[in-house]
Amino acid sequence: MTELGSILWLTLKVAGVSTALIALPATLIAYALARFDFPGRRAISALVGLPLVLPPTAVGFLLLRLLSVDGPLGRRTLGFDLGLLLTWKAAVLGAAVMSIPLVVRTARIAFEGVDPRLETMASTLGYSRLRTFLRVTLPLAWPGLLASMILGFTRAVGEFGATVTLAGNIPGRTQTLASAIFSAQQVGDSARADVLMLIALGLGLVAIWASERLGADRRAFDRPGVGAAR
Amino acid sequence: MSLEIDVELPLDRFALRVQERIEAPSLGVFGASGAGKTSLLELIAGLRRPSRGRIALGGEVWLDTERGVFRRPEHRRLGYVPQDGLLFPHWNVRRNLLAGADRVGGDREIERVFEETVELLELSHVLDRSVTSLSGGERQRVALGRALCSGPSLLVLDEPMASLDLGLRRRLLPFLERVRSELTVPMLLVSHDPLEVQTLCDELLVLSAGQVVARGEPRRVLTDPDVFPLAAEQGFENVIAGRVARHGVDITVVAVDGASLDVPRWPLEEGEELLMSLPASDVVLAMERPRRVSARNILAAEVVEWRDVGREALVDVELGPVDSGTAGTRLSVQVASSTPSELGLEPGLRVYLLIKATSFRLYGSR
Numbered sequence: 001m002t003e004l005g006s007i008l009w010l011t012l013k014v015a016g017v018s019t020a021l022i023a024l025p026a027t028l029i030a031y032a033l034a035r036f037d038f039p040g041r042r043a044i045s046a047l048v049g050l051p052l053v054l055p056p057t058a059v060g061f062l063l064l065r066l067l068s069v070d071g072p073l074g075r076r077t078l079g080f081d082l083g084l085l086l087t088w089k090a091a092v093l094g095a096a097v098m099s100i101p102l103v104v105r106t107a108r109i110a111f112e113g114v115d116p117r118l119e120t121m122a123s124t125l126g127y128s129r130l131r132t133f134l135r136v137t138l139p140l141a142w143p144g145l146l147a148s149m150i151l152g153f154t155r156a157v158g159e160f161g162a163t164v165t166l167a168g169n170i171p172g173r174t175q176t177l178a179s180a181i182f183s184a185q186q187v188g189d190s191a192r193a194d195v196l197m198l199i200a201l202g203l204g205l206v207a208i209w210a211s212e213r214l215g216a217d218r219r220a221f222d223r224p225g226v227g228a229a230r
Numbered sequence: 231m232s233l234e235i236d237v238e239l240p241l242d243r244f245a246l247r248v249q250e251r252i253e254a255p256s257l258g259v260f261g262a263s264g265a266g267k268t269s270l271l272e273l274i275a276g277l278r279r280p281s282r283g284r285i286a287l288g289g290e291v292w293l294d295t296e297r298g299v300f301r302r303p304e305h306r307r308l309g310y311v312p313q314d315g316l317l318f319p320h321w322n323v324r325r326n327l328l329a330g331a332d333r334v335g336g337d338r339e340i341e342r343v344f345e346e347t348v349e350l351l352e353l354s355h356v357l358d359r360s361v362t363s364l365s366g367g368e369r370q371r372v373a374l375g376r377a378l379c380s381g382p383s384l385l386v387l388d389e390p391m392a393s394l395d396l397g398l399r400r401r402l403l404p405f406l407e408r409v410r411s412e413l414t415v416p417m418l419l420v421s422h423d424p425l426e427v428q429t430l431c432d433e434l435l436v437l438s439a440g441q442v443v444a445r446g447e448p449r450r451v452l453t454d455p456d457v458f459p460l461a462a463e464q465g466f467e468n469v470i471a472g473r474v475a476r477h478g479v480d481i482t483v484v485a486v487d488g489a490s491l492d493v494p495r496w497p498l499e500e501g502e503e504l505l506m507s508l509p510a511s512d513v514v515l516a517m518e519r520p521r522r523v524s525a526r527n528i529l530a531a532e533v534v535e536w537r538d539v540g541r542e543a544l545v546d547v548e549l550g551p552v553d554s555g556t557a558g559t560r561l562s563v564q565v566a567s568s569t570p571s572e573l574g575l576e577p578g579l580r581v582y583l584l585i586k587a588t589s590f591r592l593y594g595s596r
Contacts, residue, residue, distance in 0.1 A: 117316055123303040124275055124310040125330030125380050139320045 011177040015156035018095040030107035052101035056161025086168045094162035103152035110144020143214040154207040237273050237283030246440040256410050256417040258431030266440040267420045276303035309382030313389040315373035317361040323372055324357045330380030347378045351405055367398040385417045403594035424452050428469040453562050458539040466510040468561045474502045488550025488558025492526035493590040505593040510564035512589035516582040526587040533579045536570045543567045
């Protein structure tokens with residue numbers, strides 16, 4: 001049971017750290033994509049969405065090449081070893097890269113749901129851009145942003161392909177819920193796979209329930225008049 | 231107010247070109263939709279930059295493209311009221327009202343302005359309500375209050391009543407009237423409602439295809455031969471201020487300058503001041519006092535002037551006996567363009583007006 005506990009703990013740790021790591025940059029990228037037109041906007045949008053359409057193992061392998069001894073982020077190039085590969089940190093990296101598209105997309109929709117005329121209104125009331133963002137945009141987009149974090153977290157919990165490629169599947173060190181289910185099934189231990197699967201099912205249900213709740217909160221902000229066509 | 235506008239901005243179908251200096255405390259900008267009203271307003275608010283131009287309010291330069299001056303909207307101290315209110319949905323009424331208040335000054339000053347505004351706009355009973363639960367009229371009052379609480383040096387109202395139905399307009403109008411008469415903030419009102427601009431504005435500027443085609447006293451401008459066709463579909467409506475003198479069984483008697491008028495029985499207090507409208511086309515001109523007619527109002531008046539507006543002519547008259555000394559209410563009467571010469575109208579001539587009581591519409595009380 002302690003062994004199951006450590007799998008669950010590592011899974012939650014990897015997903016938690018990965019979500020925390022991408023929360024700020026993904027939110028800012030989503031805001032920029034939702035609100036501003038700048039050179040390279042399409043390129044960034046495409047780049048950020050790429051992990052969604054690539055096989056996770058391909059993404060993992062790409063990261064592996066970057067981090068390998070001779071790669072651009074490898075020991076020879078940098079002069080020191082980042083020491084990521086085959087550790088839980090590599091699992092975090094894989095999970096983070098794989099969940100960025102989902103987080104950015106959801107957050108972008110959340111920002112796009114905020115009437116830009118409310119931001120204009122705030123500026124005529126003396127609000128700077130930063131203050132408008134913090135006091136108007138962020139609170140109004142908040143339920144959607146929180147939902148984006150939950151989705152990012154669950155995506156990280158379920159991450160398998162990129163994680164296995166980068167961090168391996170080492171029991172007690174880099175074995176997460178997803179890779180543990182795979183291992184159990186591979187060795188024919190159905191009972192163990194069932195337990196792990198049920199845990200995953202529970203986590204998933206809680207996440208879906210939470211993001212649905214946030215969706216309900218969000219509707220409370222909608223009102224006739226806002227965003228009416230002029 | 232001393233608002234100096236000299237701007238040029240290419241738009242889709244024409245270029246907006248406005249070069250005006252405005253001193254009136256309350257200016258209306260009138261024009262059909264697509265005439266460039268909103269663009270002009272966005273330029274003044276700093277939400278848009280003109281290709282060339284200069285904007286200054288009371289000597290404070292907001293924009294000068296030649297000298298590279300551009301004051302950002304947040305530094306213009308503008309009280310902006312859009313037609314849909316644009317209240318912040320995540321805050322209650324109180325927080326909305328105080329949203330821009332910190333540029334007013336210290337806490338005590340903020341409180342004074344806040345309380346003054348809440349009283350003026352009668353908002354004390356909704357302060358803790360969510361803005362999503364407000365009616366359309368209340369929402370606009372809160373939007374107006376939020377602008378007033380932010381210590382504006384210029385109040386900009388962009389069709390503040392356009393989203394309301396007639397009944398609600400009638401109830402919001404007195405509040406706008408109060409803001410105009412009791413506060414010293416200069417006001418800029420964008421509207422395509424002739425009644426609204428006549429009621430609220432000292433001076434009117436008419437935009438058509440990006441150009442100023444007329445400017446002056448609202449009633450005068452709206453009956454101008456160049457402007458009248460812009461609103462010809464609705465015709466011209468007189469706005470008349472008066473006071474309830476007494477109630478009869480089936481009518482109410484309203485005292486106006488130079489006459490008392492029979493109007494439909496309205497649910498108002500005796501002595502209450504009111505505004506009513508009267509379509510210029512609902513008035514019959516007679517050269518002699520008619521007898522035994524069904525119209526409730528037969529009023530003596532004096533011809534001031536008349537002018538052709540297309541196939542029609544508008545005759546300006548002043549109510550009251552000739553040479554009574556005091557200035558009577560002015561009305562415009564719409565007749566066929568050949569009528570003035572057929573009747574031999576000339577300035578100073580006495581005429582009689584026939585008006586049915588039901589032609590008067592209650593527009594607002596205060």
